[in-house]
Amino acid sequence: MSLANGEGVMEVEAAAAGDRSDDNVVIHLNDLHFTYCGPDGLPLRGTPPLFTGLDWKVEKGSRVLLIGANGAGKTTVMKIMAGKHMVEREQCKILGESPFHATDLTSSGRLSYIGGTWQRDIAFAGYNIPLQGDFSALKMIEGIQGVDKARRERLVKVLDIDPAWRMHTVSEGQRRRVQLCIGLLKEFEVLFLDEVTVDLDVLGRADLMNFLREECEQRECTIIYATHIFDGLEAWPTHLAFFADGEMKINEPSSSFPELAEGRLVNLVAAWLRDHEKEMESRPKGQKREFKYLSNNGWGSGRSNLTIKLSSNAVWRC
Numbered sequence: 001m002s003l004a005n006g007e008g009v010m011e012v013e014a015a016a017a018g019d020r021s022d023d024n025v026v027i028h029l030n031d032l033h034f035t036y037c038g039p040d041g042l043p044l045r046g047t048p049p050l051f052t053g054l055d056w057k058v059e060k061g062s063r064v065l066l067i068g069a070n071g072a073g074k075t076t077v078m079k080i081m082a083g084k085h086m087v088e089r090e091q092c093k094i095l096g097e098s099p100f101h102a103t104d105l106t107s108s109g110r111l112s113y114i115g116g117t118w119q120r121d122i123a124f125a126g127y128n129i130p131l132q133g134d135f136s137a138l139k140m141i142e143g144i145q146g147v148d149k150a151r152r153e154r155l156v157k158v159l160d161i162d163p164a165w166r167m168h169t170v171s172e173g174q175r176r177r178v179q180l181c182i183g184l185l186k187e188f189e190v191l192f193l194d195e196v197t198v199d200l201d202v203l204g205r206a207d208l209m210n211f212l213r214e215e216c217e218q219r220e221c222t223i224i225y226a227t228h229i230f231d232g233l234e235a236w237p238t239h240l241a242f243f244a245d246g247e248m249k250i251n252e253p254s255s256s257f258p259e260l261a262e263g264r265l266v267n268l269v270a271a272w273l274r275d276h277e278k279e280m281e282s283r284p285k286g287q288k289r290e291f292k293y294l295s296n297n298g299w300g301s302g303r304s305n306l307t308i309k310l311s312s313n314a315v316w317r318c
């Protein structure tokens with residue numbers, strides 16, 4: 001670029017200003033494209049891509065409530081941001097790095113993802129078997145190396161974990177508490193929480209949310225929390241993000257919503273969902289859409305959860 005004319009100088013200044021305004025951005029989705037693929041690694045024919053150019057920036061220290069209807073794509077986008085699905089490097093940056101490629105982000109604990117139930121696939125036993133075994137909660141928790149002892153003790157207290165619990169006899173809620181403790185042991189910089197409070201009792205949930213809020217305030221870490229349970233959450237988020245149709249429809253600071261101060265978060269969310277439903281209903285039906293698939297995002301947790309929609313399933317019968 002030539003700096004000889006005034007235009008060039010202005011362009012450089014504008015670029016520098018843009019860089020500066022991004023200094024605090026820790027989560028950056030930039031024209032994100034994503035499609036779930038079939039067993040052959042190709043997009044399922046006729047299935048629309050989930051994201052076709054999703055942009056999102058989140059600043060350091062934010063606590064974002066990620067809101068959206070069932071199937072909107074919250075889990076998928078969180079998994080992409082947690083490095084569990086491969087996308088092009090430039091399309092997803094967490095703490096300045098591509099989370100799929102920069103494995104040190106997750107191994108160091110700087111980026112933590114806690115979601116789903118705590119399950120694994122076990123040969124001959126089946127898929128999604130809850131993690132269990134005749135070992136104690138303490139053994140699991142102490143198995144995580146490089147953790148500050150005071151932090152560990154605090155978390156065990158906050159989550160009200162009895163170190164003597166045997167993991168094969170605990171309830172769902174107790175198992176969830178141990179999962180949360182393990183996910184929070186390291187001092188994360190960015191945390192993705194995907195509907196993890198469903199099994200917690202009211203006090204357990206309140207204590208956890210207070211702990212997370214303190215973490216953000218004291219250490220300036222960033223949390224994205226996807227949930228459908230909004231009771232008592234009004235004072236927690238710094239931002240609300242409403243996600244629908246593969247787009248971030250609303251992404252605003254909490255101060256923009258008087259409903260929060262009035263304790264009516266659930267009404268606000270219900271209105272967004274209803275408006276979106278109406279918008280979908282008013283769209284012309286039966287229109288054939290052309291889909292453009294930009295990249296293949298092959299990760300599928302070791303097995304296919306997909307419906308095979310090919311015209312022939314001969315391969316699968318042989």
Ligand SMILES: Nc1ncnc2c1ncn2[C@@H]1O[C@H](COP(=O)(O)OP(=O)(O)OP(=O)(O)O)[C@@H](O)[C@H]1O
Nearest residue numbers: 036050068069070071072073074075076077305306
């Ligand atoms: N492994 C998969 N293979 C193919 N499609 C999938 C897979 N996982 C999810 N999907 C589809 O992607 C879409 C988004 O799912 P996702 O789980 O991200 O939504 P969500 O917003 O988290 O929903 P919920 O609120 O119900 O948890 C859904 O239409 C779902 O059917």
